[in-house]
Every structure is written in C-alpha cells, then in structure tokens.
Amino acid sequence: xxxxxxxxxxxxxxxxxxxxxxxxxxxxxxxxxxxxxxxxxxxxxxxxxxxxxxxxxxxxxxxxxxxxxxxxxxxxxxxxxxxxxxxxxxxxxxxxxxxxxxxxxxxxxxxxxxxxxxxxxxxxxxxxxxxxxxxxxxxxxxxxxxxxxxxxxxxxxxxxxxxxxxxxxxxxxxxxxxxxxxxxxxxxxxxxxxxxxxxxxxxxxxxxxxxxxxxxxxxxxxxxxxxxxxxxxxxxxxxxxxxxxxxxxxxxxxxxxxxxxxxxxxxxxxxxxxxxxxxxxxxxxxxxxxxxxxxxxxxxxxxxxxxxxxxxxxxxxxxxxxxxxxxxxxxxxxxxxxxxxxxxxxxxxxxxxxxxxxxxxxxxxxxxxxxxxxxxxxx
Amino acid sequence: xxxxxxxxxxxxxxxxxxxxxxxxxxxxxxxxxxxxxxxxxxxxxxxxxxxxxxxxxxxxxxxxxxxxxxxxxxxxxxxxxxxxxxxxxxxxxxxxxxxxxxxxxxxxxxxxxxxxxxxxxxxxxxxxxxxxxxxxxxxxxxxxxxxxxxxxxxxxxxxxxxxxxxxxxxxxxxxxxxxxxxxxxxxxxxxxxxxxxxxxxxxxxxxxxxxxxxxxxxxxxxxxxxxxxxxxxxxxxxxxxxxxxxxxxxxxxxxxxxxxxxxxxxxxxxxxxxxxxxxxxxxxxxxxxxxxxxxxxxxxxxxxxxxxxxxxxxxxxxxxxxxxxxxxxxxxxxxxxxxxxxxxxxxxxxxxxxxxxxxxxxxxxxxxxxxxxxxxxxx
Numbered sequence: 001x002x003x004x005x006x007x008x009x010x011x012x013x014x015x016x017x018x019x020x021x022x023x024x025x026x027x028x029x030x031x032x033x034x035x036x037x038x039x040x041x042x043x044x045x046x047x048x049x050x051x052x053x054x055x056x057x058x059x060x061x062x063x064x065x066x067x068x069x070x071x072x073x074x075x076x077x078x079x080x081x082x083x084x085x086x087x088x089x090x091x092x093x094x095x096x097x098x099x100x101x102x103x104x105x106x107x108x109x110x111x112x113x114x115x116x117x118x119x120x121x122x123x124x125x126x127x128x129x130x131x132x133x134x135x136x137x138x139x140x141x142x143x144x145x146x147x148x149x150x151x152x153x154x155x156x157x158x159x160x161x162x163x164x165x166x167x168x169x170x171x172x173x174x175x176x177x178x179x180x181x182x183x184x185x186x187x188x189x190x191x192x193x194x195x196x197x198x199x200x201x202x203x204x205x206x207x208x209x210x211x212x213x214x215x216x217x218x219x220x221x222x223x224x225x226x227x228x229x230x231x232x233x234x235x236x237x238x239x240x241x242x243x244x245x246x247x248x249x250x251x252x253x254x255x256x257x258x259x260x261x262x263x264x265x266x267x268x269x270x271x272x273x274x275x276x277x278x279x280x281x282x283x284x285x286x287x288x289x290x291x292x293x294x295x296x297x298x299x300x301x302x303x304x305x306x307x308x309x310x311x312x313x314x315x316x317x318x319x320x321x322x323x324x325x326x327x328x329x330x331x332x333x334x335x336x337x338x339x340x341x342x343x344x345x346x347x348x349x350x351x352x353x354x355x356x357x358x359x360x361x362x363x364x365x366x367x368x369x370x371x372x373x374x375x376x377x378x379x
Numbered sequence: 380x381x382x383x384x385x386x387x388x389x390x391x392x393x394x395x396x397x398x399x400x401x402x403x404x405x406x407x408x409x410x411x412x413x414x415x416x417x418x419x420x421x422x423x424x425x426x427x428x429x430x431x432x433x434x435x436x437x438x439x440x441x442x443x444x445x446x447x448x449x450x451x452x453x454x455x456x457x458x459x460x461x462x463x464x465x466x467x468x469x470x471x472x473x474x475x476x477x478x479x480x481x482x483x484x485x486x487x488x489x490x491x492x493x494x495x496x497x498x499x500x501x502x503x504x505x506x507x508x509x510x511x512x513x514x515x516x517x518x519x520x521x522x523x524x525x526x527x528x529x530x531x532x533x534x535x536x537x538x539x540x541x542x543x544x545x546x547x548x549x550x551x552x553x554x555x556x557x558x559x560x561x562x563x564x565x566x567x568x569x570x571x572x573x574x575x576x577x578x579x580x581x582x583x584x585x586x587x588x589x590x591x592x593x594x595x596x597x598x599x600x601x602x603x604x605x606x607x608x609x610x611x612x613x614x615x616x617x618x619x620x621x622x623x624x625x626x627x628x629x630x631x632x633x634x635x636x637x638x639x640x641x642x643x644x645x646x647x648x649x650x651x652x653x654x655x656x657x658x659x660x661x662x663x664x665x666x667x668x669x670x671x672x673x674x675x676x677x678x679x680x681x682x683x684x685x686x687x688x689x690x691x692x693x694x695x696x697x698x699x700x701x702x703x704x705x706x707x708x709x710x711x712x713x714x715x716x717x718x719x720x721x722x723x724x725x726x727x728x729x730x731x732x733x734x735x736x737x738x739x740x741x742x743x744x745x746x747x748x749x750x751x752x753x754x755x756x757x758x
Contacts, residue, residue, distance in 0.1 A: 002569065003441050005652035006434030010408070011645055013418045013425075023638060026417040029389070034639060035414025038405040038587050039392045040717045046392075055385030062382050072589065073452040073614065076634035080614045107613050190381065202635060208417050210451065210589060210637025232611050234486050235452065235459045253722070255455035256581060258589025259402060260413060261640060266390055273384035338419045343632070 016332070017359070019368050020340035021152050021313060022180070023202035023209050024356035026264075030207055033267035034260045041257045049266055050245065050257075056269035060182055060205070060277070061197065061215045063189035067238070068215040069245040070201070070265055072258050075179045078198030078212025080108055081236040082175045085216075085224045086144060086196055089113030093144040094135045094172070096127040096163070099151035100343045101177055109146070112232065117142065123151075123345040124303040124315065127158040129166060136170035145172045150181035152203075153343045155313040155352065156304045157185065161192040168193065173220055179203060182213065183272055184284045184312035184356055195220040201261075204284070204312055206357030207268040210261050268357075284311040287360045291353065294369030298376065303350055312360065314353040315346065322379050324348055330378070335371040395711075396738070398747055399719035400531050400692060401559070402581035402588050403735035405643075409586055412646035413639045420636045428645055429624065429636075435648035439561060439584070439656070440576065440594045442568035446617070447594040448624040449580070449644055451637050454558045457577030457591025459487055460615040461554045464595075464603045465523060465575055468492030472523040473514045473551070475506040475542070478530035479722045480556055488525070491611065496521065502530075502724040503682040503694065506537040508545060515549035524551045529560035531582075532722045534692040534731065535683045536564065540571040547572065552599055558582060561592065562651055563663045563691035563735055574599040580640075583663070583691055585736030586647040589640050647736075663690040666739045670732065673748030677755065682729055691739065693732040694725065701758050703727060709757070714750040 018025045039046050057068045071078045083105070087093055091114040095106045098121040109116040117139050119131045127147050136142060145167035149160045160176055167174040173195040181187045184204030189197055195217045202209035216224070216238070224231075224238050231237040235255065243252040272280060288311030292302070295316050303315040318324040324341065328351070331337040340352035353368060397404045418425050436447045450457045462484070466472055470493040474485045477500040488495040496518050498510045506526050515521060524546035528539045539555055546553040552574040560566045563583030568576055574596045581588035595603070595617070603610075603617050610616035614634065622631040651659060667690030671681065674695050682694040697703040703720065707730070710716040719731035732747060 001438075001441060001656055002567075003438050003443060005438035006431060008431040008435055008645070008649050008652065010412065010649060011415070011428050011431075011642055013415050013428075013642070014422075015416055016418050016422065018417065018419060020419055022635065023417050023419060026639075031414045031416065031639075033389065035410045036390070036392050037394055037410065038397065038402050038581075039395050040397060040399055040402060041588065043393075043395065043711070043717065049390050049392075052385060052387040052390075056387055059380075059382050059384035062380060064382060073456060074634045074637065076614045077452060077456075080612060084612075104613065111609055111611050111613055188381075200635070202417075202638075208637065208639040209420065209635040210640050230490055232490050233459065233463075234483065234490055235455045255453045256401065256579070256588040258453065258587065258637075258640065259581075260405075260410075260587040260643070261589050261637065263390055263392070264639070266387070270387050270389060273387065277380055332422070338422065 014336060017337045017364060017367060019354050019359055019364060020338045021352045021354050022200065022356060024206045024354060024359040026206055026208055027271065027358045029271060030264045030267045034264035036263055038259050041259060042251060047251060049262065053262060053266050053269065056273060057213050059273055060269060061187065061189040063215050065215045065217055067221055067242065070262065071212040071214055072255060073212060074209055075198065075200035075212045078214050079104065079177065081214055082196045082198050083108040083112055084231050084233045084236050085238045086173060086175060086220060087112040087114045088227060088229055091144065092117060092139055092142045093146055094119065094132065094139060094142050096132060096147035098125055098127055098156060099123050099148065100153035101148045101151060105146045124154045124156055126156050126308040127163060129159065129162050132163055132166050136166060142172055144175060146175040148177040149187065150178065150185065150310050152180045152313055154303060154346060155310045155315040156308050157310045164192050164194055173223065180310065180313055183280055185310060186281055189215055201265050204357040205268045205272065207264045210258065211265050284355065284360050287355050287362060287365050288314065290362060290365045291355060294365060298373055312354060312356045315350040316353060317350055324351060327375050327379060330375045331371055337368060337371050393715060396716045396743060396746060398733050398738055398743060399717045400731045400733050401579065401735060403585045403733060403738040405585055405587055406650065406737045408650060409643045409646045413643035415642055417638050420638060421630060421632065426630060428641065432641060432645050432648065435652060436592050438652060439648060440566065440568040442594050444594045444596055446600055446621065449641065450591040450593055451634060452591060453588055454577065454579035454591045457593050458483065458556065460593055461575045461577050462487040462491055463610050463612045463615050464617045465552060465554060465599060466491040466493045467606060467608055470523065471496060471518055471521040472525055473498065473511065473518060473521050475511060475526035477504055477506050477535060478502050478527065479532035480527045480530060484525045503533045503535055505535050505687040506542060508538065508541050511542055511545050515545060521551055523554060525554040527556040528566065529557065529564065529689050531559045531692055533682060533725060534689045534694040535687050536689045543571050543573055552602065559689065559692055562659055564689060565660055568594055580644050583736040584647045584651065586643045589637065590644050663734060663739050666734050666741060666744050667693065669741060669744045670734060673744060677752055691733060691735045694729045695732060696729055703730060706754050706758060709754045710750055716747060716750050
C-alpha cells in the first residue's frame with residue numbers, strides 16, 4: 001500500500017467535568033444506551049423506538065406537532081433544516097441578532113437566496129420586541145421572523161412568546177433557536193405558538209452531540225408542502241424526511257438514521273420524562289443561583305442582566321489583568337474541568353460556565369467555584 | 380404540563396445479524412468506544428483524536444489529500460457536501476446512473492441550480508465508459524462527472540479509474556460515491572486521481588451510521604476556494620468546515636462535532652489498520668465466494684454479471700412465486716437475521732445480502748445460507 005496508517009491505538013478519553021457551553025456531561029445510562037448493539041434503520045423494533053422518540057420530544061417541547069423529530073446532524077443542521085424548508089428565494093426574513101447564533105441565522109437566510117433584515121441588540125441583552133415590531137412595520141413583505149430563545153454565546157434569554165406574537169401579528173412565521181433552552185428553562189412550543197424550533201442533543205438533554213431535535217407547526221408544514229421551489233437541500237428536505245419519520249404507517253427510506261446516537265437521545269429523553277420537565281427547570285434554576293452566589297464571592301460579575309439570565313449558561317466577566325485562556329487551561333489540566341471562552345464580541349472578556357442537564361448539580365457548582373478560586377489565586 | 384410524556388422505558392435492542400445493505404454489525408470494540416465518556420469538541424485530547432482519524436481515513440482511502448475528514452452526518456450528507464461545494468449554479472454535470480444513488484446525485488445537481496446530463500445503464504450493470512465518453516464529447520461545457528463506484532442498490536461495481544480518467548481528459552473533476560466500497564473492495568483515491576469521494580461509516584467500516592468520510596484532491600480544494608458564489612449550505616460549506624478540521628494548527632469552532640460517534644469511527648479505523656486493507660479486501664472476496672456457492676446450491680441467481688460483482692453486496696433473485704417480504708420477515712423473526720429488499724427497478728425482484736466489514740465472516744455466510752434454505756423450504 002502506498003499510504004501507511006498512522007500509529008493509533010484505541011482512544012481513552014480523559015474524565016472531564018464539562019461546564020462549558022456544551023457538550024454537557026453524559027450520564028452513564030445514556031453512554032450505556034449508545035453502546036448497545038446496532039440494528040437496522042428499518043427494523044420493526046427501531047420503528048417502535050422512533051415513535052417513542054417522537055412522543056418524548058413532543059413532551060420535551062410541550063407540543064402536539066406531528067412533525068417533531070431529531071434531525072440526523074448537529075444543531076447547525078437543525079437550524080439549516082428550518083431555514084431551507086421555510087424560506088424561498090426572494091423572501092424577506094427579519095433576523096434578531098444578540099449574539100453569535102443570530103449571525104448564523106442571517107447567513108442561512110442569505111444562502112437561501114432571501115433577504116435578511118437584521119435587527120441588533122447588544123451581546124448579553126435579550127432581543128428588544130420594540131425593535132422587532134419596528135422592523136416588521138417597515139418590512140410588510142417579510143414572511144418570517146427568526147430569533148434565538150437562549151443565546152449560547154452570551155447566556156441571554158429572550159421573551160420568545162412576545163416575539164412570536166409580534167411575528168404572527170404581522171403575518172410571519174417564527175423560527176426559534178432553542179438549542180440551549182430545551183430541557184433547561186421553560187419552552188412551551190404550542191402555548192407560545194412557535195412555528196419552527198430546533199435544538200441540540202448535547203446541551204440540557206445531555207446526550208452526545210450530533211442530533212438536532214426540531215418541531216414544526218401545522219402552518220409551517222403547510223408552507224413546506226406548498227413551496228413553489230424545491231428545497232435546496234436534498235438531505236434536509238422535510239418533504240422527503242417526513243416519509244421516513246412521518247408516522248403514516250409506511251416508512252420509506254430516505255437516509256440511514258444514526259441508530260446508536262438515537263439510542264442515546266431516547267435514553268436521555270426517558271430520563272427527562274422520569275424527572276419531569278418542571279423539576280428539571282427548577283433544578284437548573286437552583287444550581288444557577290448557587291453558582292451566582294459563588295461567582296459573587298469570587299468578585300466575578302455577570303454579563304447578562306439578572307432578569308434575562310439563562311440558568312444553564314452563565315457568562316461571567318474575566319477580571320482585569322487575568323489571562324483568560326491560561327485560567328481555562330489550568331482548570332482543564334489540574335481539575336479536568338472544562339469551561340468555555342467568550343465568542344465574537346465577548347471573546348477574551350468572559351468565561352461561559354454551563355450548568356446544563358446532567359452537569360447541573362450542586363456538586364459541580366461547588367467543584368467549579370472551588371477550582372476557579374484556586375486557579376485565580378495563582379493567577 | 381399540557382403534554383404528557385408517553386410510556387417509554389430504556390430500549391433493549393434485539394441482537395440481529397445484519398446482512399442487509401447496511402448498517403453492518405458493529406463489533407464490541409467499537410460499541411465500547413462510542414460508550415466512553417464524552418469530552419468537549421475543542422478539548423486538546425479531542426484534537427489529537429481528530430488528527431488520528433484524518434490519518435486513518437487517509438490510509439483507508441489511500442490518499443495523501445489533506446482535506447480528508449468525516450462529515451458530521453450520514454452518507455447522504457457526505458454526498459451533498461461534495462455537490463454543493465464543487466457545483467455552482469449554471470454548471471453542467473454528467474451523472475452516470477445505474478441504480479438508486481445515481482438518481483440521488485442527479486437530484487443534488489439540480490438542487491444546486493446546475494444541469495444534470497444523465498447517462499443511464501441498466502440496474503445491475505456497471506457504468507459504461509463509452510456512454511460517458513459520448514456524453515462528454517456532446518457536452519464540452521461540462522465541469523464535473525459524478526458516478527457511483529459501488530452501487531448499494533444493485534451490487535454492481537464500476538471501473539472508477541477508467542471513468543475518472545475520461546472525466547479528466549475532458550477537463551472535468553470527478554465526484555465518486557464510495558459509500559459501500561470503502562474498506563471492502565479496492566479503492567485507491569490517489570492512484571485513480573479521484574477529485575472528491577464520499578463514503579459512510581456503517582458499511583464496510585462497521586461503525587454505526589451517522590458519519591460520512593470524505594476526501595478532496597488539491598484540484599477540488601482549489602475549485603472550492605475560488606468559487607464565485609457562496610456554497611448554498613452553511614453547514615456543509617467546506618471553506619468553513621476546514622477551519623475546524625483543517626490542520627493549520629488553529630481549530631476554529633464551526634459546528635459541534637459528534638464526539639462519541641467519532642470515538643466509534645476512530646476505533647473502527649484502528650481495527651481496519653490492524654487487519655490491513657489488503658487483508659480486509661481479501662476477506663470480503665473469500666466470504667463472497669462462499670456465499671455465491673451457497674446461493675448457487677439454493678438455485679438463486681445473481682443480478683450482477685460476475686466480473687462486476689461487489690463482494691460486500693450481493694443482489695440475488697427472488698424465485699418465482701415466493702413472497703420476498705414474507706421471507707425477510709421470517710428471517711428476522713425466526714433467525715434475528717436482517718437481509719435487504721430490492722429498491723427502485725429491482726423492488727420485489729431481489730434480496731440484497733450484505734457481507735460488509737465486521738459482518739463479513741465465514742460463520743455469517745453459513746448462517747445466512749442455512750436460514751434462507753430453511754425459510755425457502757417452508758415458503
């Protein structure tokens with residue numbers, strides 16, 4: 001053979017405490033589930049599993065939407081699935097940006113051949129409904145509004161219900177990024193009348209990354225079915241994906257589902273159902289408050305105003321003169337503790353401390369506060 | 380809560396022998412690997428793993444291409460990654476179809492806003508180089524040729540080296556579907572001068588489905604970097620993906636990689652390197668020959684002419700008067716044995732028996748022949 005293999009052995013990952021912006025720690029139950037024997041993607045037993053996953057996701061999203069499924073890719077693929085299906089060339093989409101992921105939404109809109117009207121809020125602030133309303137008044141041709149419910153890059157939570165209501169008042173459908181909110185903070189898809197929502201498996205659900213739960217309202221499905229142009233992505237075309245996940249009794253092959261990853265998502269959703277959504281939200285809130293107290297004792301401030309803080313993603317300010325990357329490296333090397341850096345406008349200025357899903361425990365709060373105290377004392 | 384969770388417990392999959400068109404059986408070593416603790420996608424240890432995966436994929440593909448990575452999605456996402464990056468609106472692409480996946484390639488071309496010139500061969504036959512040459516002569520404006528090396532829907536193998544050479548003689552780049560060939564039958568990306576190739580994790584590599592190894596030549600990368608229009612998919616835009624996987628020292632966040640799935644692919648590739656590519660190819664051939672002998676004894680014919688038969692995917696004809704679906708159901712229920720049905724033009728007419736990767740063993744050949752004999756005797 002002309003090309004030799006590199007030296008490589010079985011990989012033994014270190015045991016990390018994952019308190020960054022995701023992935024969160026995966027429980028042993030979920031790890032056991034994904035390691036179970038693979039079966040076929042058209043196996044009758046697998047079809048039972050798919051139906052259970054749909055029902056469990058409907059519970060997690062609090063929706064009766066029939067089109068509630070995990071996209072076979074990470075959150076970015078879930079985002080793109082929403083845009084390529086709901087947006088057509090020539091459309092106008094109002095995109096609210098208050099962090100990294102609003103910017104990514106804008107890129108998605110433009111790559112669909114549509115026009116993005118961007119309304120901007122400061123990073124760390126929630127989306128301002130007044131600005132959205134003004135943009136909708138100024139752009140009556142708009143068909144869609146898109147915003148991030150829980151900005152993973154800052155830790156700010158926006159008022160999804162109010163923003164969706166504004167979208168509907170102006171005849172638009174609403175696409176909502178709930179990557180970091182699902183399972184960690186209230187998200188009521190039906191009550192808030194969200195039309196399209198996407199999330200990720202590796203945040204508050206605490207499955208490994210690689211799947212993106214999505215849900216679409218009847219109005220969204222109607223728009224998808226009545227498109228004048230083909231969805232530009234074959235892989236993400238929900239008209240085709242529905243044939244496999246659709247639940248009309250016949251499963252037609254579209255692409256091969258990621259079997260073992262779905263075992264893991266299923267187990268993570270069973271765990272969430274066992275705990276109960278409200279208990280999970282309360283746990284996230286309690287541990288957030290304990291972390292906030294600890295940060296306060298260390299003299300670290302929060303970027304996001306208290307009323308808009310996500311309990312599961314805490315952006316705290318790096319003290320003057322401290323090398324933020326060096327602190328993260330020490331935490332990783334000395335404590336096997338991962339926390340996140342700032343992105344975009346907040347790069348170098350903040351740390352992002354995640355308390356998501358299985359990671360959100362009193363023990364981890366204590367561990368993180370203690371480790372950060374030790375490392376900052378050395379810095 | 381308005382929406383209650385369904386009754387759902389931890390999932391215990393049945394133990395199947397997977398002899399369909401994929402997924403193949405996943406070894407315990409790979410299952411153990413994917414169940415190891417999750418770490419972050421920017422963890423220094425994970426970056427080491429990514430580099431090893433790149434090197435191991437270069438070996439599997441027999442290429443020194445730097446852009447050799449697993450796409451974070453199933454084979455269909457790998458296919459689309461090739462098309463959306465290499466094809467621009469208005470281009471002409473010659474697509475060779477001799478089964479399901481050539482048709483999917485055509486759909487991809489058209490969704491890129493390009494024109495597909497389709498050349499067709501009978502299902503079960505390899506692609507005819509003479510037809511490709513004629514199409515290239517008739518379409519001097521063509522920029523790209525696309526064909527399937529190993530048609531999973533029929534089991535026919537085409538002469539990739541000859542088809543790529545024709546593409547190059549006419550100034551085209553060549554996109555090759557190697558979903559079912561990688562690891563099971565000779566595939567020499569550099570020697571055959573393939574420009575873009577995609578595969579799947581769940582065929583002859585025997586990792587779970589969900590990842591798509593791809594590799595791009597320097598000429599392909601040059602075309603991607605010099606595009607006049609943005610890649611229509613943000614998620615699949617290799618200009619962005621390269622920043623994470625690129626190997627220039629700095630890893631920039633694009634999307635969150637499917638960590639545990641990559642543990643599994645890594646282990647599967649380590650196993651392939653331990654066995655050696657040539658030994659793996661020889662094993663697939665030996666077990667195919669044993670299966671062919673068994674099918675002959677049962678009086679079942681092959682769809683594909685002997686010279687073009689893929690050892691890892693065997694399409695055999697359903698005897699007259701036999702209910703093919705009933706036979707598959709009995710095999711599954713009585714023997715926990717999965718074999719595949721025919722697709723498209725071969726639906727109802729054939730069974731597809733896979734001998735891919737970990738599934739390709741003398742024991743499984745014997746088991747399958749015996750089970751099929753028993754069930755056919757009852758039919």
